Amino acid sequence: MTTFDTVRLVAAREIRVKLRDKTFLVSTAIFLLVVIAATVLPGLLDGGDDASSVAAAPGPAATALADAGLDVRTVADDAAAERLVRDGDVDAAVVAGPRVLAMEEAPSDVVEALSAQPPVELLDPEAVNETLAFLVPYAFAFVFFITSLTFGLQIAQSITEEKQTRVVEILVATIPVRVLLAGKVVGGTVLAFGQIALIAAVGVVGVQFGDAPDNLLSLLGPAIGWFIPFFVLGFVMLAALWAAVGALVNRQEDIAGASMPVQIAMMLPFFAVIVLQDNAPVMKLLSYLPLSSPTAMPARLFDGEAAGWEPVLSLALLALTSAAMVLVGARIYEGSLLRTNGRTKMATAWRDREAARLPG
Incomplete structure (x- = not known):
């Protein structure tokens, strides 16, 4: 079996397990209901009043x-x-x-x-409504933050559970450690992207029935188009780190403490984009920082503040950072996966990955 086939096999297993998870299914249903309520219900309620x-x-x-x-x-x-x-x-x-x-x-x-209404001439018909100017960056930041946190935590829990049950020792006896990591990251990315794609599709349909501005989809199109590759690369970057966190601990209870640096690295960009979205220079800087670019750059594209070359450069920086973080996460994962004598320090996992290949 080739490496690609093995990665696909591990990813398929992760996807099957998650699709049978009631918590995952319920959370997806709740997300869809929220999107429907936000897009469809206002229009239906407004249209429900009979004409006088x-x-x-x-x-x-x-x-x-x-x-x-x-x-x-x-x-x-x-x-x-x-x-x-x-x-x-x-x-x-x-x-x-x-x-x-x-x-x-x-x-x-x-x-x-x-009433006699005078004719109205819009001098800037493409200008973004103030409410949308706030909600769209918030939506991008919220989706990326919640999805990365939820699925990243699930990746860490899955790895820790396999360590607790010592199933991982059987797996690495037949599958290279990095291939196992790749399969888990790919599976988590497919699930996360699939959930977001489903929510986005429901949102687009909902807009057709809601009371959103007629040009909303045309304004959102380029931003959403760029958000997709930013989301995938950003999620892969964080998923590798979450996998490393899961490998560092031996108990589910220890994940919260071990993952605090990753959570902080996710929370700071989230709040920065929300709080500082009116500050153009800061948003421009955030759109190039890998941890915040998946949300800041699509937000700037929606506002029309980014030149055509900017998302290309930002995406390239994110891709390089993601590749580096995957290598870092893989080394820590490999150096701590088979250690079962308590929580492994990150420095120890980095330094002694060869010694960690043996159980105990």
Whole structure:
């Protein structure tokens, strides 16, 4: 069996195990429900209000009301229109003046239909709405942070569990240690990317039914397109470190303490992008730092602040860093995987990887 076949075999096993995990399935379902609620429900709720019924005599006012999609009931005169309002047969009436008659509340849709609106010329039609300018960077940062934390922790737990049960000793007897690591990272990356792709697809469909701006998809397209390679490389970089964390400890309870440096390295960029997204110079710097570029660069692309060459350079820096971190993670993983005499120090795993090939 070739190395590629072995990696694929290990990755397929990781994927099968996770797809049977109820926690994973429930969390994915919750994510999908949140996306549906955020994109579809506002539009449905806004569209659920029935148009006001209006009584009016034939004329320009009645025509304007009908053109606005209101339920217009034609009457002979103003007295008949007022009578229908008092009897509760219609919500409002338009009489000479013109004046709008209603019982308790002014019907806003009727008033808007009769209002003369001046023509509007947008000088910057491609400008990003302030709310979207905040939400989109937050969404990129949140998705990358939560996904990397969740799946990275699962990779570490899987490795520690195999150490506890000593299954790993059987595995490395037939599979090279680095091939085993590669399979776990590939499996975790496929699962993470698959979950994000599913959520993104549901979000795109939801936007079609929601009340989002008409140009939202065209604005998001380039940012999402670049987010995909940034996400994959960034996740691989962190997944290798999470695998090293899992190999350093022998008990599930010790993962939290051992993974603190990795968690801090993930949390700082997350909060930096959220808090400093209005600071253009800082965001430009964050878009080149490997730990923050997976979220900062797509956010700058969405805002239209990044030149065409910038994401290429940033992605190249991230790729080089990811390759380096994979080598670091692999060395620590290899040097601590078979040590079962307590938590292994990182320096020890780095220095004594050859000695760690034997159990104990």
